[in-house]
Amino acid sequence: MHYKRILLKLSGEALMGNRQYGIDPERLQEYAQEIKEIIEKGVQVAIVIGGGNIFRGVAGASRGMDRVQGDHMGMLATVINGLALQSAMEDEGIPTRLQSAIKINEVAEPFIRRKAIRHLEKGRVVIFGGGTGNPYFTTDSAAVLRAIEIHADVILKGTRVDGIYSSDPEKDTTATKFDSISFDDVLRKGLKVMDTTAFTLSQENELPIIVFDMNTKGNLMKVVSGENIGTKVNL
Numbered sequence: 001m002h003y004k005r006i007l008l009k010l011s012g013e014a015l016m017g018n019r020q021y022g023i024d025p026e027r028l029q030e031y032a033q034e035i036k037e038i039i040e041k042g043v044q045v046a047i048v049i050g051g052g053n054i055f056r057g058v059a060g061a062s063r064g065m066d067r068v069q070g071d072h073m074g075m076l077a078t079v080i081n082g083l084a085l086q087s088a089m090e091d092e093g094i095p096t097r098l099q100s101a102i103k104i105n106e107v108a109e110p111f112i113r114r115k116a117i118r119h120l121e122k123g124r125v126v127i128f129g130g131g132t133g134n135p136y137f138t139t140d141s142a143a144v145l146r147a148i149e150i151h152a153d154v155i156l157k158g159t160r161v162d163g164i165y166s167s168d169p170e171k172d173t174t175a176t177k178f179d180s181i182s183f184d185d186v187l188r189k190g191l192k193v194m195d196t197t198a199f200t201l202s203q204e205n206e207l208p209i210i211v212f213d214m215n216t217k218g219n220l221m222k223v224v225s226g227e228n229i230g231t232k233v234n235l
């Protein structure tokens with residue numbers, strides 16, 4: 001395998017499947033099966049999961065709710081998604097640990113970096129819930145932070161589009177896809193890959209990001225094998 005330790009970022013919205021809200025059990029099962037295939041090849045897998053399918057702090061704030069209160073709800077939403085993913089993976093026979101950035105000890109282990117690395121070395125999938133544990137951040141920032149902390153080789157951002165385009169392919173039919181692009185070019189062209197905080201953290205720590213379509217079967221394996229699908233953001 002091309003990558004030995006990966007950090008997979010899954011958005012909360014990805015878990016909705018074709019629903020408008022919440023979690024689609026079939027989608028979860030598909031993800032678990034895809035992850036199982038790469039675990040069996042010996043790849044160490046850590047996952048950061050979003051919460052946008054349940055709650056986003058900014059959405060609360062736009063309706064008059066205190067932003068920090070909303071972000072706490074968003075962070076709890078990521079723990080709910082983490083539990084759902086853990087359960088789906090256990091159904092597939094994958095040993096899994098959920099670590100949370102906010103203490104919720106009866107439900108998930110607290111985030112302890114050395115323990116997370118130990119789990120990975122033992123072949124367990126580690127799901128990081130609770131984002132960074134701080135309001136005003138996103139789970140993309142959590143993904144980059146955790147990836148750096150555990151010395152992941154790469155961040156794999158699984159989305160519903162198959163890479164980074166010159167403009168939004170869902171709105172603009174003339175949009176073209178990049179096979180690879182530099183961090184500087186993404187910023188210069190104003191392309192949306194992650195929020196700026198997350199993106200520059202990745203750039204400063206020389207951690208490559210691959211954006212790929214996680215909803216096509218077999219794609220995760222292809223990316224981890226080093227096949228050139230999706231878009232790779234390099235220095």
Ligand code: UDP
Pocket residue numbers: 010011012013049050051052053055056057058070071072073074075077078130131132133134135136137138139140141142
């Ligand atoms: N959140 C937060 N701090 C973090 C990560 C997440 O406060 O470090 C909150 C924030 O309100 C965010 C919500 O959790 O809107 C869900 O995360 P995100 O929007 O990143 O989920 P995704 O878009 O990946 O589904």
